[in-house]
Amino acid sequence: xxxxxxxxxxxxxxxxxxxxxxxxxxxxxxxxxxxxxxxxxxxxxxxxxxxxxxxxxxxxxxxxxxxxxxxxxxxxxxxxxxxxxxxxxxxxxxxxxxxxxxxxxxxxxxxxxxxxxxxxxxxxxxxxxxxxxxxxxxxxxxxxxxxxxxxxxxxxxxxxxxxxxxxxxxxxxxxxxxxxxxxxxxxxxxxxxxxxxxxxxxxxxxxxxxxxxxxxxxxxxxxxxxxxxxxxxxxxxxxxxxxxxxxxxxxxxxxxxxxxxxxxxxxxxxxxxxxxxxxxxxxxxxxxxxxxxxxxxxxxxxxxxxxxxxxxxxxxxxxxxxxxxxxxxxxxxxxxxxxxxxxxxxxxxxxxxxxxxxxxxxxxxxxxxxxxxxxxxxxxxxxxxxxxxxxxxxxxxxxxxxxxxxxxxxxxxxxxxxxxxxxxxxx
Amino acid sequence: xxxxxxxxxxxxxxxxxxxxxxxxxxxxxxxxxxxxxxxxxxxxxxxxxxxxxxxxxxxxxxxxxxxxxxxxxxxxxxxxxxxxxxxxxxxxxxxxxxxxxxxxxxxxxxxxxxxxxxxxxxxxxxxxxxxxxxxxxxxxxxxxxxxxxxxxxxxxxxxxxxxxxxxxxxxxxxxxxxxxxxxxxxxxxxxxxxxxxxxxxxxxxxxxxxxxxxxxxxxxxxxxxxxxxxxxxxxxxxxxxxxxxxxxxxxxxxxxxxxxxxxxxxxxxxxxxxxxxxxxxxxxxxxxxxxxxxxxxxxxxxxxxxxxxxxxxxxxxxxxxxxxxxxxxxxxxxxxxxxxxxxxxxxxxxxxxxxxxxxxxxxxxxxxxxxxxxxxxxxxxxxxxxxxxxxxxxxxxxxxxxxxxxxxxxxxxxxxxxxxxxxxxxx
Numbered sequence: 055x056x057x058x059x060x061x062x063x064x065x066x067x068x069x070x071x072x073x074x075x076x077x078x079x080x081x082x083x084x085x086x087x088x089x090x091x092x093x094x095x096x097x098x099x100x101x102x103x104x105x106x107x108x109x110x111x112x113x114x115x116x117x118x119x120x121x122x123x124x125x126x127x128x129x130x131x132x133x134x135x136x137x138x139x140x141x142x143x144x145x146x147x148x149x150x151x152x153x154x155x156x157x158x159x160x161x162x163x164x165x166x167x168x169x170x171x172x173x174x175x176x177x178x179x180x181x182x183x184x185x186x187x188x189x190x191x192x193x194x195x196x197x198x199x200x201x202x203x204x205x206x207x208x209x210x211x212x213x214x215x216x217x218x219x220x221x222x223x224x225x226x227x228x229x230x231x232x233x234x235x236x237x238x239x240x241x242x243x244x245x246x247x248x249x250x251x252x253x254x255x256x257x258x259x260x261x262x263x264x265x266x267x268x269x270x271x272x273x274x275x276x277x278x279x280x281x282x283x284x285x286x287x288x289x290x291x292x293x294x295x296x297x298x299x300x301x302x303x304x305x306x307x308x309x310x311x312x313x314x315x316x317x318x319x320x321x322x323x324x325x326x327x328x329x330x331x332x333x334x335x336x337x338x339x340x341x342x343x344x345x346x347x348x349x350x351x352x353x354x355x356x357x358x359x360x361x362x363x364x365x366x367x368x369x370x371x372x373x374x375x376x377x378x379x380x381x382x383x384x385x386x387x388x389x390x391x392x393x394x395x396x397x398x399x400x401x402x403x404x405x406x407x408x409x410x411x412x413x414x415x416x417x418x419x420x421x422x423x424x425x426x427x428x429x430x431x432x433x434x435x436x437x438x439x440x441x442x443x444x445x446x447x448x449x450x451x452x453x454x455x456x457x458x459x460x461x462x463x464x465x466x467x468x469x470x471x472x473x474x475x476x477x478x479x480x481x
Numbered sequence: 482x483x484x485x486x487x488x489x490x491x492x493x494x495x496x497x498x499x500x501x502x503x504x505x506x507x508x509x510x511x512x513x514x515x516x517x518x519x520x521x522x523x524x525x526x527x528x529x530x531x532x533x534x535x536x537x538x539x540x541x542x543x544x545x546x547x548x549x550x551x552x553x554x555x556x557x558x559x560x561x562x563x564x565x566x567x568x569x570x571x572x573x574x575x576x577x578x579x580x581x582x583x584x585x586x587x588x589x590x591x592x593x594x595x596x597x598x599x600x601x602x603x604x605x606x607x608x609x610x611x612x613x614x615x616x617x618x619x620x621x622x623x624x625x626x627x628x629x630x631x632x633x634x635x636x637x638x639x640x641x642x643x644x645x646x647x648x649x650x651x652x653x654x655x656x657x658x659x660x661x662x663x664x665x666x667x668x669x670x671x672x673x674x675x676x677x678x679x680x681x682x683x684x685x686x687x688x689x690x691x692x693x694x695x696x697x698x699x700x701x702x703x704x705x706x707x708x709x710x711x712x713x714x715x716x717x718x719x720x721x722x723x724x725x726x727x728x729x730x731x732x733x734x735x736x737x738x739x740x741x742x743x744x745x746x747x748x749x750x751x752x753x754x755x756x757x758x759x760x761x762x763x764x765x766x767x768x769x770x771x772x773x774x775x776x777x778x779x780x781x782x783x784x785x786x787x788x789x790x791x792x793x794x795x796x797x798x799x800x801x802x803x804x805x806x807x808x809x810x811x812x813x814x815x816x817x818x819x820x821x822x823x824x825x826x827x828x829x830x831x832x833x834x835x836x837x838x839x840x841x842x843x844x845x846x847x848x849x850x851x852x853x854x855x856x857x858x859x860x861x862x863x864x865x866x867x868x869x870x871x872x873x874x875x876x877x878x879x880x881x882x883x884x885x886x887x888x889x890x891x892x893x894x895x896x897x898x899x900x901x902x903x904x905x906x907x908x
Contacts, residue, residue: 076734179606184730205728210671211662212830214729216643216737219606220822221695230696232819235638235767244637246818268648269657269738271902295819301632303611303642304731310643310821311696340662340673363773390658391673392722393899394737395647475698 055165056146058153059163061093068451068460069093074140075318075461076122076283079169086120086172089164089316091462092144096169099136101162105149108139122175122319126263126282128397133263133282137323171317174285175261177222178399180313180381181389182257182289183214185380185405187333192408192420209337212380212388214402216254218310222401224317225286225464231442231471232311234295236241244298248471249356251293251425252440255406256357256416256448258375259287260382261319262400269393275346277386284325284351284382286316286464288401293419293439313403316448316464324459328452330376334385335402349381351462355407355450359415361435368431370421373407374412375450380405442470483573484827485580486590488520495878495887499860501567502745502888503549503710506596513547513599516591517743518889519571523596525708528589534578535566549602549746552824553690553709558641560690560709564750569711573769573895600651601712602688605757605826607649607740608816609684609716612807614760618836619847634676636764639815644716649828651744652713652891657762658869658898659738661722666725671725678720678852680834683784683843683875685802686714687747687809689829695822702773703789704813707823711752711778711809713875713891714830720781720846720866740830743875743891751886755779755879757803759811769818776808780888782834782877788862789870795858797848800841802877807832869897 056063057071069091080086089098099117102108110116110132118126125132142148152158184190189392190213194203207213223229231252237244263282264274272280283359289309296308329348335376360367382402390396406416415421418439421429427434440446447465453457483490484498496502496518506523507513514527526544529535537543537559543551546713552559570745579585611617617640621630634640650656658679680785690709693699699707716736723735742784756775776824780802787794817823833843842848845866855863874892878885 086622149760163529168821207664207671207725207728210664211726213726213730214733216645216733218821220824220827221820223695230820233698234819235634237634237637243764244767244770268650269896269899271660271899292819298634299638299640300729301634302727302730302731303640304727304729306641306643307815308817310816311819337670340671342673388734389737392661392734392738393648393657394645394717394734397647400647469696472696472698 057092057144058146059093059095059144064097066458067093068458068462070457071141072452072454072457073320073324073459074137075324077174077317077319078120078122078170079164079170081169087211088117088119088122088125094166096164096166098162098164101158103151104113106228107143108136110136123399126175128316128376129264130279133321134323137321145343157348171224171226173222173224174317174319177219177400177401178397180217180219180222181214182217182309182403183380183385183405184211184277185378185385186407187379188377188410188422189406189416192415196424208338212385214385214389216465217313217403222313222315223468225314227466228312228469229290229312229466230469232292232295232307233471234307235298236294248473249292249295252468253291253293254357254446255289255291256355256371256373257287257289257406257481258404259285259315260386260402261285262386262396262402263398265398266390266396268395268462271393274344274349274387277390278349278383279326280386281322281382283319283321285319286450286461288446288448288464288466289315289403290314292459301374306449312354314464314466316461318462320461322458325351325452327454328459332379332381343356343384343387347385349383350376350378351425351452352451353377353452355448357432358447359437360445361431361433362441364433366432367447370429371413371415375407376405377407377409410471440468442468444468484519484571486520486522486571491874492869493885494520495885495889497884498568498571499881499884500747500751500886501564502747503765504601504746504752505547505549505599506589506591507599508596513543515546515549515552517567521593523591523593525589525591528585529579530586531837534570535563537563537633537871538831547599550826553602556691557706558746561750564748578896585710598651598653601746602648603826604649604828605824606647607644607828608641608644609736609830610637610639610807610812610832611645612805612812614806615804615835615837616833616843616847619842623851632714636779637767639812641718641812641816642731644740647743648738652893654893655740655896656717656739656893659719659722659734660898661719661734662725663721664725675900676719676722679895680718680720680845681784681873682716682718683782683798683800684714684716685780685831686712686742687813687829688712689813689823689827690825692825693817693823696820698820699814699817701771701776701810704817705776705810708749708809710746710748712746713877713888713893715873715875715893717741717742739893741893743888745889747888752778752879754881755886759762759806759808770811770814772808772811776807776810777803778804778879780877780879782875785874786858786864787872788858788860791860793859794874797856798840800836800843801848802834804834804836805831867895869895870896
């Protein structure tokens with residue numbers, strides 16, 4: 055299938071007609087509203103809805119809002135219906151109502167570089183998991199040695215913790231280096247200062263489209279049906295703050311300062327051809343976590359680092375979402391297993407995605423092995439963790455036959471810590 | 482100061498004119514809206530606002546809404562202004578505009594037993610702390626022995642973790658016993674079944690009224706200024722689920738199924754005469770946590786248990802909020818220290834409040850010492866943890882000279898687990 059939008063057919067384009075992701079954009083003239091992407095264009099869904107070319111089936115418009123939540127809350131019939139309508143409007147030989155309407159095309163097609171992208175949905179609550187086997191093994195080995203690397207529950211439970219929704223930000227938003235309590239292994243007392251071990255975590259985020267009832271568990275299949283789509287997710291992490299604070303109740307301020315996501319939510323429908331199974335179970339799972347079919351996706355992922363003042367980014371990791379031990383559907387089913395109510399707009403981070411090779415590690419903690427093995431960038435500079443002014447970028451796509459379902463980018467640059475905002479802090 | 486509302490002067494009444502807490506109620510005739518309490522009455526603030534007797538100073542009404550968030554977001558001038566207006570309207574010899582208006586009194590005064598109370602504010606995010614010295618020592622002793630009871634960071638950091646806002650419920654809402662993964666110390670593998678060690682945690686909740694900016698830390702004084710008021714809070718806990726899941730990232734499903742709060746938010750202004758200092762520091766705190774003055778409150782607290790089918794509740798714990806090692810203002814300052822954005826409607830649980838004596842412990846885990854020392858109720862029945870049909874009730878008040886600033890009750894009864902909703906679960 056081809057689109058009449060020529061830029062959608064360019065090789066390796068992230069936004070061919072098979073993708074049609076959802077986002078929120080604005081321009082100088084247009085307030086934030088919902089959109090899709092095709093080729094080099096953002097397409098204003100509020101304009102198409104107002105013109106009567108798409109209809110999500112609800113009792114009022116949903117795309118004139120600055121978040122996808124209203125659309126997401128309408129459920130699968132609406133999601134699939136709008137996707138079918140858009141496909142018909144944008145494909146060669148389809149419904150000519152858009153292609154043949156120059157005024158509407160002029161209004162609804164915005165060149166990507168003229169659009170500002172916003173957080174695509176209001177994040178209700180954010181949960182981060184720890185479901186990558188290699189990542190858990192790597193981190194566990196560094197902290198506890200290879201014999202005790204995996205916690206005893208790890209092969210039974212998709213381990214997760216609640217994160218902070220208030221600091222989930224859209225790609226492109228700069229990230230302030232956090233301050234926090236720090237205590238090295240040889241320090242006699244903690245001090246308060248800027249994080250010195252600032253890191254990324256390469257993750258995918260699952261976006262919950264439909265809610266559950268409080269007190270009501272769901273099966274893995276039901277959980278999969280509630281998921282609207284997926285985003286790229288960077289769970290920025292302050293390793294030194296984390297090391298001192300995390301016992302006994304888990305990460306808190308080390309993860310609270312920022313989590314970046316891609317502006318595009320790729321729908322489950324677009325990813326359907328790329329479903330793949332979780333790896334063979336090392337221990338049998340309890341029945342409530344049984345997967346009725348393939349629930350992971352084959353999504354290629356890359357991380358690049360552009361050093362402060364540099365002009366060329368270095369790719370520092372290449373991996374694949376299919377490395378995860380648990381799927382988002384399993385995580386969501388576990389999340390609701392106690393009766394925890396899940397809501398439209400909940401965001402579930404997959405956990406760091408690392409493959410078995412060092413070039414496939416999804417965090418600097420692993421790549422530099424706790425800071426002991428500095429990484430050399432193409433410019434010749436070295437890094438253990440992230441320095442001020444560095445820019446970290448995630449990208450990813452599912453590779454189809456002659457097309458890519460792309461996620462665009464999830465990028466962020468680091469601003470220096472506000473040391474002077476803490477007049478009583480040690481520097 | 483006395484009110485012309487006679488029931489407000491009854492001895493030990495929780496709602497004298499000095500209190501004037503805020504909540505949300507409805508009746509068969511009235512949709513949910515904001516209210517205060519005096520004596521035996523709920524007072525409809527939307528009616529007073531519409532009649533022009535109170536004005537929060539914003540550009541539109543705030544009390545005709547089903548949550549206090551709009552009012553809370555207006556800040557201290559609005560909070561204090563409305564309190565002063567209500568005091569003047571309700572005190573003996575004050576503004577006669579309400580006392581002298583029979584039609585308005587008839588409309589705005591609703592007997593408490595005719596009002597249904599709702600969650601008083603939309604909970605943006607919920608964070609639970611672990612800031613009671615005795616509780617942390619007790620739990621640590623049970624799990625790690627008395628020498629290692631307190632984690633090394635405990636005297637330096639107000640330890641907290643993010644909880645789940647979606648299951649914060651108002652007092653009176655029944656709580657479904659959760660299902661979850663369970664693994665006893667002698668089990669070779671986990672199983673999935675109903676929680677057998679269901680517990681309460683007696684806490685106070687601090688309600689954040691004003692937001693912070695992402696990336697911007699705040700001082701303890703600034704944090705205190707952002708707090709709108711306090712509620713009673715019961716952090717229902719599944720101890721057996723928690724024991725198996727919590728390493729290494731903290732409590733998750735063990736705490737996700739329900740958190741109950743009192744329907745009344747007692748304002749900081751009402752609690753002002755009861756300020757008291759945190760206890761002497763065992764280790765000097767870092768300057769960013771320094772308190773410029775007394776930031777705790779002298780609030781007497783009680784827990785009672787009504788066994789299934791019983792007709793008389795037994796008081797099982799009596800303690801005081803002044804036992805906390807860290808104040809809510811310190812917790813909030815720490816929460817924002819990394820740049821984590823705090824929002825109107827964020828709820829901070831104090832952590833379990835236990836005094837030094839066994840009769841002062843704020844959880845059944847501590848009272849029954851891990852289930853080893855059953856508690857005998859007045860009826861002669863014994864309990865280690867909570868059984869189906871049991872009702873747990875928290876209450877609390879600050880004792881003034883001739884009056885009480887009461888929080889009312891925070892109560893909940895336990896419904897049996899939905900074992901049959903998990904067709905594949907072991908029973």
